[in-house]
Amino acid sequence: MAASQMFPKWLINCKDDVTKSKEWNSYVHELHEAIQQQLAESHVQYFTDLSEAEKELFMQRAAKALEKGSSSKYLLNKVSALMDIHLNEQVSKQLLDDYPSNTRSDLVIEAAEEGAMSLLKRWPDMKCKLHILFNQPLPEPIRQLAWHLYLSNPQIRKTYVELLNENPRAAISSQDLDISQKVEQMVLAEPTFRDLKGSVGHFYAMKATLSYHHSRQQTSSRLRDIDYFLVVPFVIVADGSISRREPVSAKVVALLVEEYLTYMSTRPGFVVDSGSEAHNEELKGFLIKVAAILDKHYPQMNALISKSFVPGREKIVATEKGSRALLLEGLKELIRPMTRTMLIGYLNFETLKYVWDQYIIGLDVPGFSTEWLAVVIATLLGLEYEKLKECQSPLAMEAVLNRESPHLTVQQFQHQIKRYHYRDLFAMLTSDQKAAMPVLDPTQSLHPPWRHWHNDQVPPYTKPQDRRKAREEREAERERLQQQQRDAERQRKEEEMREKKAAEGAMMKTAAAERARLDRERNELEEQLQEERRKRQEAEMRAQEEIALLRRELDVLRKPVSECRSAEKSPTVSVYSTSTYMSRSIIPPPPTPASDFSRMAPIPESPTHTPAPSLNPQAQAEEVILDFLTKIRKSIDTIAHGEGAEAEHLDVETNKYIYNNVQDVKRAQLEVFGHRLQPAEFERMDAQRQKATCDQMMMLIQKWRDDRRARELRQLK
The missing domain is CATH 1.10.8 (Helicase, Ruva Protein; domain 3)
Incomplete structure (x- = not known):
């Protein structure tokens, strides 16, 4: 079934009709009788006792015996008619069903190409049938297949x-x-x-x-x-x-x-042209072939070559080597580059493929490739004679060939080949190179059946027991080969199973490693979460302690003056509360966008004199606290901002630091994001990216600050 799918449907239908026809049955019957006659003459009882080579020889002899008989002629006519019928039916159906844009002739040619290619792929030994396409450029699909079959x-x-x-x-x-x-x-x-x-x-x-x-x-x-x-x-x-x-x-x-x-x-020696003695002899023989073709069909070209390549030496050469040697010497110099490159660079691709097509399909015929290349080169020179005859030097002739040869077409070569060389070259391609096989039917033979037997490789006569032994050996060998195939198939399946198990094991290991990684990451996250909870609890506890401490201080301050004075006698409470308050007042909180001292409401100042005794203790305590806070604020302002020239210098340095910081932030945005951030662009980012980009920007800003500080220190030194 798989083999039949290689062939087009019309060819399969044609084969089925052929095998059902009476012409086929008649031909097979006569073929069987011819084989039986050979078996009887060879004293062989069964056709299966023969070796494969002997079977092939008997079949060839039988087919040769029937080649010119009526049954063979009727069968060929039947096959031709059936192929015509089925091919036309296929094309007609395609025209009705698919509505193709190609013409009927194009569809017939395409279907025929498909059938020929399927037969060649199935039986590559039939490539010799391509000789019928001599002097025609091969269709592209057939060209690819033909080149592959021959090479x-x-x-x-x-x-x-x-x-x-x-x-x-x-x-x-x-x-x-x-x-x-x-x-x-x-x-x-x-x-x-x-x-x-x-x-x-x-x-x-x-x-x-x-x-x-x-x-x-x-x-x-x-x-x-x-x-x-x-x-x-x-x-x-x-x-x-x-x-x-x-x-x-x-x-x-x-x-x-x-x-x-x-x-x-497989290149001929004159194409390889390595300079060895053997290659030089082949090149000389090739030049003689080209010169003979030019003498016969383009004699004016030979005269031009002799004149142009050795100007002024005709008489000398005529006496020393002869005019023929002069021609071969000039011809060698002119066509040597063509032969070595097989005309690549001299012809356009279409013409070059045509030339190579004929060369390739003739590789199985001894001597054809040399003859073909000689004909092609002679034809090329003949076609270019009108442009070459004005040349006065070898260099001019080579320049004309390089310039004008690519303009030559396939049709020009086909016309010249058909006119002068087709009959000889085609006969060379299609002649039977094998020795004639004996014809077994005397009524169909032109010569006695023993004619040309001496040219055949007839298998030696063997005894029945030897043939039986050979058959047993063939069966044993066939069984051994089948066992090898079974063992190879079993090993292949075992290898596939091992590879499958290894892949599953690797997949399980990968899955286990992935699970372990996920568990490890989950544990790390849980540990981080626990650590964060512990830190938060400690911070809440410290905050609660500070709140409780502040409440106790407020309670102390809210007590009557007498209690305050009595509390002043206790140095422990006074020193502790004062140091705690000072520490909280002097150390500023972390800077935030809202921490702008210029916007804070000023604390009202109170006189520094002792409050009037007419005030109640609560008012006196508040006034004392307000006066105390005012003095603390003034002290902090003096410490932070300085006074006089010192304050001005500090303002200048602060402005410079603020300017540098703003520039660093802008520069860091360009480094990290590639552009300046737009309003609310940073807020739209997720928290993880905000943290990552902030860390990158702070690292850059800190590096630039350190660099500036280092430069300033070097300037101070």
């Missing part, structure tokens, strides 16, 4: 992913910063890379791929400039999976690493 190397991806999981730092080069700067400079400098400018995802993808590539080399030397260019096609093909604003995901980087490193390891 697939699971071992490279596995190594990279394991390295990321175990030690991500090891996947980054020691020259990662230098690589990042070089990538950024390359994108900004190359005109054909303008679509990559400003893209965070493309930059990170190129940098991460190149950094890992350099780390694998384990060398202190820098990457070659060519390595930076060759990563660009893989990044632009993966454009649909890369965001321009965010770094690319690790999954996409792993895919790019796999494709890039696989390509780098």
Whole structure:
């Protein structure tokens, strides 16, 4: 069921109808008979006695025997008709139900692409069917899948992913910063890379791929400039999976690493061009191919190259090396940068992807890649001949190619390829590279069935007991593999259970620690509350004692004069009450916003003479107390404010202190709040924040006061 979900519905319906058709039954019947004929000729009793390789060979031979028969032709016609029916039904239903904006042709192409991609994902070995798309730019989804199929190397991806999981730092080069700067400079400098400018995802993808590539080399030397260019096609093909604003995901980087490193390891020698003898020989052979194509289709280009690259030396070279050597020498200097970069930087992205598409789908055909690159470079030079013929020097020709090549289109290349090279290249792609397999049905064979048998890898003949033993070994191996899978599954479940228990244990420990912390905080708060209650009770007790003491003093003062005089004889009471009163009068209460002495009502002064004896004792006591308080106030004022010049100096210092204090408060507000407080802004804050901000402001104010005091002391010294 899971496998069927990979395919579009129309393709599944088509398959069901095909398997129910009489054409399919007829083909399967003949295929079965062809296999039975092979079994009889090979003296094998059962098809299941064969190994997997033998089964595949027998199936290929049987299919080859039926390839040109009527049953195969009828089946292909039936499949074609059913695919046409179901595909059109799918598109018609989509047009009726979804009201798409695309045309019917677009929908048919999209559905066909979806079906082809699902088949390729299910059977990657069918990638050779992509040869039918030669000389056509691949649709973007098929391009991504085709590049991945031809450049697939699971071992490279596995190594990279394991390295990321175990030690991500090891996947980054020691020259990662230098690589990042070089990538950024390359994108900004190359005109054909303008679509990559400003893209965070493309930059990170190129940098991460190149950094890992350099780390694998384990060398202190820098990457070659060519390595930076060759990563660009893989990044632009993966454009649909890369965001321009965010770094690319690790999954996409792993895919790019796999494709890039696989390509780098499969490059032809003339593309690597390291200067070794083997690479020089390959480059020479490649130049000969390009020169032959130019001779055949663009002869005027060869003459231009010979003339421009070695001016004034034609006669000398003609006698020493020959005109052919002169042409190859000039051609080498002209196209060497193109081959090393695979035309990156010379073509715009669309044309470059077209060229690379054909190169990629021909990787499984020996020699095709070399032929294709020779054709492309020769075609490029031929297309640019009109602009190159005015050049008088090699530098001028290179400048024209760099400037004009990005303007070449896919259609220009397609036209030239179709005109001169399509038949040969397509035949090279679609030719059967394998040896011909024997045809078992004499009525369908063009040659006797024993023809070309010597080219086949026919499995050796085995005895029944050997085949039985091999079958038992295969069954034992299958059982062993199944047991390994069961053991691995059991271990996986046990590991998940252990991880789950460990997570639960860690969660319980965390919860217990949190409960302990809450209990500890609650106990601390309770202790603070008890301490606060104790302090409040002590303060209330002291206040009650002071109130009781004041009441006793008032009672003493309210007594008749005789009792007061008798009380004066008791020095203990008089001294105690006087000292207590003085201490309360001299020591001022804590300052508050309401403590403004200038606003207090003046205490009326009374004469200092002895009160008249006509007053009653109560009035005399009050007058004495009032006179006493007046003198105390005058003394306190004199002590606090001074007299004369001293008072003026004290006023100046007080005003200065008040000014500094006001400025410190304003400055502290700016430091703590970032702005001056508005009226009632502080009152709207919660108590905890008021306390915290007040503490911060007082610390700043105290620090500034200490600094000023230190400066004043230094000035006094």
